[in-house]
Amino acid sequence: MSERLLEFQAVTKRFGGVTALDSFSMHLDKGEILGLIGPNGSGKTTSFNLLTGIYPKTGGSIHFDDRDISSMSAREVYETGIVRTFQRSRLCLPLSIYDNIMVGDTSRLPKGLWSNLVRRRAFRRQYEETFKVARDLVATFSGNLADRMLDPVGALPMIERRRIEICRALISGPRLLLLDEPSAGMTHDETNQLMSDILDVRARGEGLSIIIVEHEMGVIERITDRCVVLSYGKKIAEGTYAEIACDKEVQNAYLGVD
Ligand SMILES: Nc1ncnc2c1ncn2[C@@H]1O[C@H](COP(=O)(O)OP(=O)(O)OP(=O)(O)O)[C@@H](O)[C@H]1O
Numbered sequence: 001m002s003e004r005l006l007e008f009q010a011v012t013k014r015f016g017g018v019t020a021l022d023s024f025s026m027h028l029d030k031g032e033i034l035g036l037i038g039p040n041g042s043g044k045t046t047s048f049n050l051l052t053g054i055y056p057k058t059g060g061s062i063h064f065d066d067r068d069i070s071s072m073s074a075r076e077v078y079e080t081g082i083v084r085t086f087q088r089s090r091l092c093l094p095l096s097i098y099d100n101i102m103v104g105d106t107s108r109l110p111k112g113l114w115s116n117l118v119r120r121r122a123f124r125r126q127y128e129e130t131f132k133v134a135r136d137l138v139a140t141f142s143g144n145l146a147d148r149m150l151d152p153v154g155a156l157p158m159i160e161r162r163r164i165e166i167c168r169a170l171i172s173g174p175r176l177l178l179l180d181e182p183s184a185g186m187t188h189d190e191t192n193q194l195m196s197d198i199l200d201v202r203a204r205g206e207g208l209s210i211i212i213v214e215h216e217m218g219v220i221e222r223i224t225d226r227c228v229v230l231s232y233g234k235k236i237a238e239g240t241y242a243e244i245a246c247d248k249e250v251q252n253a254y255l256g257v258d
Contacts (some may be wrong), residue, residue: 011060038230093154
């Protein structure tokens with residue numbers, strides 16, 4: 001039987017007069033890939049922002065692995081094992097691949113001015129260890145990228161930048177990965193390649209669960225186990241892609257009818 005990992009119960013978010021999410025309930029099981037889809041402005045990114053502690057919710061509750069995480073800060077949510085990527089790239093372009101990835105797991109790095117100035121040998125050792133961990137992770141996505149760990153990210157094409165953003169999210173060994181429109185700004189072939197990478201990561205990982213917000217329906221059909229459809233902040237359908245794709249309300253609100 002599948003085990004529940006995440007549960008939204010009647011979650012509501014208002015921004016002044018705008019109700020971005022309206023009593024939204026959904027769940028995610030361990031190891032599942034869930035597609036969160038719907039028209040522009042339907043509340044998908046807001047769901048991620050509430051889940052990751054960016055915004056306080058107006059009502060309802062969010063449980064992760066039986067813990068109430070509704071009022072946690074972004075840092076506390078991250079420490080429970082939830083990480084995300086963003087719709088727009090948030091990489092620091094002049095910094096190296098290694099530096100950008102390690103931003104995702106500062107707990108592995110030596111901290112404090114004193115230890116960095118004085119404990120040079122320990123610093124060097126920790127640097128080498130973290131470099132290897134980051135390099136091994138990058139190599140699972142691209143051998144070519146793993147050979148360029150000290151190159152600035154700004155010199156890389158979009159697909160490589162997306163891979164680095166996903167590596168930055170995965171470096172801390174999370175249990176839930178939130179992907180916000182990973183195909184944005186990429187070609188069809190690049191998107192397909194990235195999705196294969198994501199499926200590989202899930203196949204290798206110990207029970208990594210994923211929620212993906214995506215407008216490319218080919219991507220949703222290919223990689224999700226189940227979908228939840230939002231419209232004007234309300235859930236209008238839930239099921240496999242094949243089920244929601246023939247739902248009349250979903251067709252009217254989002255997919256369109258031929
Ligand atoms: N910080 C904010 N302040 C005010 N209104 C907001 C804020 N964030 C989101 N909204 C509003 O909440 C609603 C839901 O927005 P949200 O970004 O969650 O939609 P979305 O489904 O992710 O859309 P898209 O597909 O375009 O990314 C929209 O009406 C949006 O304008």
